[in-house]
Amino acid sequence: MRDEIVGARGITKRYGNALALDEVDLSVLRGSVYGLVGPNGAGKTTLLGVLAGLRKPTDGSFTIDARRVAVLPDTPKFDPWMTAREVVELSVNLSTTEGNSDAVLDRTGLFEVAGRRVGGFSRGMLQRLGLAAAVVGNPDLLLLDEPAAALDPAGRREVLDMVTDLRGDATIMFSSHILDDVQQVCDTIGILNNGQIVYEGTLDQLVRGTSHAPSYLIRVRGGGARIVEALKSCDWVTDVSSGGDTVTVSAVSAAVIERELVRSLAPIDAAIVSIAPVDRSLEDVFLEVTQ
Amino acid sequence: MSLWRLEILRLYRTYRIWILLAVFALFGALGPLTARFLPEIVDALGGGVEIAVPTPTPELAMAGYLGNALQIGMLAIAFVSAAALAFDANTEMSVYLRTRASIRQILMPRYAVNATAAVVSFFLGTAIAYIGTAVLIDAPRLGGTVVATLLLAVYLAFVVALTGVAASFVKSVPGAALIAVSVLIVTGVIGLIPQVEPWLPSNLVGSFDVLISGGAFDYWRSLVVTIVLSFGCVAASIALMGRREV
Numbered sequence: 001m002r003d004e005i006v007g008a009r010g011i012t013k014r015y016g017n018a019l020a021l022d023e024v025d026l027s028v029l030r031g032s033v034y035g036l037v038g039p040n041g042a043g044k045t046t047l048l049g050v051l052a053g054l055r056k057p058t059d060g061s062f063t064i065d066a067r068r069v070a071v072l073p074d075t076p077k078f079d080p081w082m083t084a085r086e087v088v089e090l091s092v093n094l095s096t097t098e099g100n101s102d103a104v105l106d107r108t109g110l111f112e113v114a115g116r117r118v119g120g121f122s123r124g125m126l127q128r129l130g131l132a133a134a135v136v137g138n139p140d141l142l143l144l145d146e147p148a149a150a151l152d153p154a155g156r157r158e159v160l161d162m163v164t165d166l167r168g169d170a171t172i173m174f175s176s177h178i179l180d181d182v183q184q185v186c187d188t189i190g191i192l193n194n195g196q197i198v199y200e201g202t203l204d205q206l207v208r209g210t211s212h213a214p215s216y217l218i219r220v221r222g223g224g225a226r227i228v229e230a231l232k233s234c235d236w237v238t239d240v241s242s243g244g245d246t247v248t249v250s251a252v253s254a255a256v257i258e259r260e261l262v263r264s265l266a267p268i269d270a271a272i273v274s275i276a277p278v279d280r281s282l283e284d285v286f287l288e289v290t291q
Numbered sequence: 292m293s294l295w296r297l298e299i300l301r302l303y304r305t306y307r308i309w310i311l312l313a314v315f316a317l318f319g320a321l322g323p324l325t326a327r328f329l330p331e332i333v334d335a336l337g338g339g340v341e342i343a344v345p346t347p348t349p350e351l352a353m354a355g356y357l358g359n360a361l362q363i364g365m366l367a368i369a370f371v372s373a374a375a376l377a378f379d380a381n382t383e384m385s386v387y388l389r390t391r392a393s394i395r396q397i398l399m400p401r402y403a404v405n406a407t408a409a410v411v412s413f414f415l416g417t418a419i420a421y422i423g424t425a426v427l428i429d430a431p432r433l434g435g436t437v438v439a440t441l442l443l444a445v446y447l448a449f450v451v452a453l454t455g456v457a458a459s460f461v462k463s464v465p466g467a468a469l470i471a472v473s474v475l476i477v478t479g480v481i482g483l484i485p486q487v488e489p490w491l492p493s494n495l496v497g498s499f500d501v502l503i504s505g506g507a508f509d510y511w512r513s514l515v516v517t518i519v520l521s522f523g524c525v526a527a528s529i530a531l532m533g534r535r536e537v
Contacts, residue, residue: 052390055536071390077383081304082297089292094391133387 003030004065005141005171006051011060013046013195020046022195023060028188030065033167035186035203036175037286043195044175045074048145051173066140066171068096074146076130080119084110084129087118088136095137108132108162124155131162135170142166144174148181160185179282183207189282193290206285214254215239215278216261218247221271230268236260248278294396298375298404307371308408314367315360315416322356323423349424349431350504356420357443357499364413365450366472372405372451373468376528377458385537394533402455402525406448413447414440435502442502442510446495449517450475452524459531492517 006028013021021043028034038044049055051062052071078087085101092099105111108128113121118129127147134142147163148156156178163185166172176182182189182203189206191199199206220227224247231240231249236257239250251257254277265272302308325332326347333342345351378397379385388397417440424431450471457470475493482493494513502508 049536052386054386054389069390071386073383073386075383076387077381078387079297079301079381079384081300086292086297086300090294090297091391093293130387137391 004028004063005030006034006062006064006066006173008051008062009060011047011050011057011062013043013050013055014058020195021050021057024192024195024197026062026190026197026200028171028173030171031168032188033163033172033174033186035182035189036173036192037177037179037182037189037282038175038192039177039290042177042192044177044192045145046195047192048143048173048175052143064141068137068139069141069143070134070137070139071143072130072134072145072147075123075150076126076133078118078126078129078133081117083115083117084121084125084132085114087129088114088132091133091136097138099136099138101136104132104136107135107165109158124151124158127151127155127159128162131159135166139170142170142172144172146176147174149176149178156181179286183282191286191289199285199289203282207279207282214257215248215250216257216275217278218249218265218275219273220245220247221273224270226268227265227270231264234260234264245273293400294392295400295404298400301375302371302404302408305374307374308412311364311367311371311408311412312415314364315412316419317416318356318360318363319416319419320423321359322354322420323352323427326352326355326424327427347428349429350500352424352428353420353431353436353503354500356416357496360413360416360420361443361496364416365447365475366468368405368409368412368447368450369454369468369471370464371408372401372454373458373464373471375401375405376451376455377462377464377467379458379462379532379535379537380464382537389537395529398455398525398529398532402451406451409447409451410444413444417443431503432505435505438508439499439502442495442498442514445514445517445521446492449492449521449524452521452528455528456524456531459528459535489513490516492520 004027006026008024008026011021011024024047036044036047046055050057051064052069084105088101088104092101102111105114108131110125110128110132118126121129131147144163148159151159160181163172163174174182174186186203188202190197218224218227223245224242227247228240228242231237236251237249238252241248249261261275329347330344333344376398378388417436421431421436453474454467454471458467461467461470478491479493482488482491488494489512491513495510495517498510
């Protein structure tokens with residue numbers, strides 16, 4: 001039985017005539033780091049807003065099986081006259097659990113500036129403070145909206161490291177249009193395009209192609225012409241090409257290629273060095289799925 | 292750090308409490324001074340032309356205080372309250388609060404703290420005006436002053452509640468303050484209709500002059516309506532802001 005912490009069925013959100021979300025189905029498993037990927041304007045913020053209870057869906061329903069949900073907007077802002085410690089302590093006061101402000105401030109690298117007013121904080125510091133305020137209440141579910149989008153590379157690295165550290169403590173739903181970030185920290189992704197989920201599954205399935213036409217790369221000695229000829233006659237092969245000492249073969253599904261490839265190569269008297277699945281970048285798959 | 296402490300800190304660290312106190316204290320001092328020295332001021336500025344000015348009386352001093360303090364003070368109260376009650380003006384801070392507390396939990400401390408600040412500022416201004424009048428002219432009627440001050444305190448709490456309901460229609464701080472002030476002006480104009488006046492909150496403003504001058508207490512209707520409207524505004528703002536999407 002799948003332990004689902006967020007389940008959405010047919011969520012639709014309209015702003016006047018504009019359709020922001022179009023019958024979105026979503027399933028986030030407990031303990032996962034779920035990357036909600038999509039181009040700007042795809043509906044990521046709207047979807048997170050709906051799940052956070054900040055916006056009402058026009059249609060559809062969703063369930064969240066979590067006692068404590070924390071949300072981090074893309075550019076957190078706090079009353080500038082508050083100190084960092086006060087922001088975190090307010091979060092502790094408003095949460096239903098005990099929280100250790102000092103430990104969280106230390107974990108987010110803000111302990112030294114905890115007494116400073118946040119009006120003078122940089123964007124990176126505000127992002128870290130937002131994360132501190134979000135995690136101090138020990139949430140079961142953490143909704144992060146583009147948490148690293150506005151940061152410089154060092155700030156991005158810090159925030160992604162913090163998200164990685166949280167793995168196991170909470171289920172994290174992480175929206176981003178920066179695919180590299182998602183690939184680094186997420187194990188499951190949903191691709192949102194024009195308000196619709198066009199792919200949902202594990203990152204591994206997506207980049208290795210079990211959900212799309214998978215490919216294998218065969219390295220050979222002495223050229224791959226004979227292998228290409230042999231594979232072309234196989235009905236499970238959708239595409240095969242040779243580039244000197246390599247042959248790339250694609251099939252309708254990973255299951256088929258895993259079962260048939262070696263069997264088809266066995267009768268050929270070829271010097272095979274290696275056979276390995278082709279890992280496509282998330283960017284390749286994303287462009288393929290969204291275009 | 293609780294939401295109550297947050298509101299007290301907001302007033303203190305943004306200097307808004309000092310603005311309110313200063314406005315009412317300033318007019319509390321100016322009211323009796325102006326009334327007492329008006330003949331001398333007019334003489335000095337008249338350039339030989341004889342202008343008739345009323346004889347300084349405690350009633351004139353207190354009326355002078357209230358007239359000025361309420362105009363500027365009400366505007367200050369509306370803006371200070373709006374800065375706290377229109378919390379959706381800062382979307383990110385609003386998300387922070389809305390995902391952690393109910394609208395009622397967020398709004399109640401804001402109403403209570405800002406209404407208290409408005410009332411305390413008014414009490415301070417009235418106390419300064421009373422003492423100044425007693426020293427410079429003659430002591431105003433104490434009983435009438437106390438009752439009128441309490442009625443005006445209810446009215447100022449209503450101004451805060453009205454600003455809150457305005458903030459549930461517009462997100463911006465100036466927008467909420469200006470809507471509240473506009474409604475107060477409109478109710479003042481409606482109050483020109485004699486049959487309606489005794490029922491309006493603005494009628495409480497007139498109680499100050501009447502009660503300090505020894506007039507009869509005839510403000511039960513407007514007092515009850517103001518209290519009911521204040522609670523109604525608070526309830527309406529909680530309901531409306533709860534439905535708002537951010």
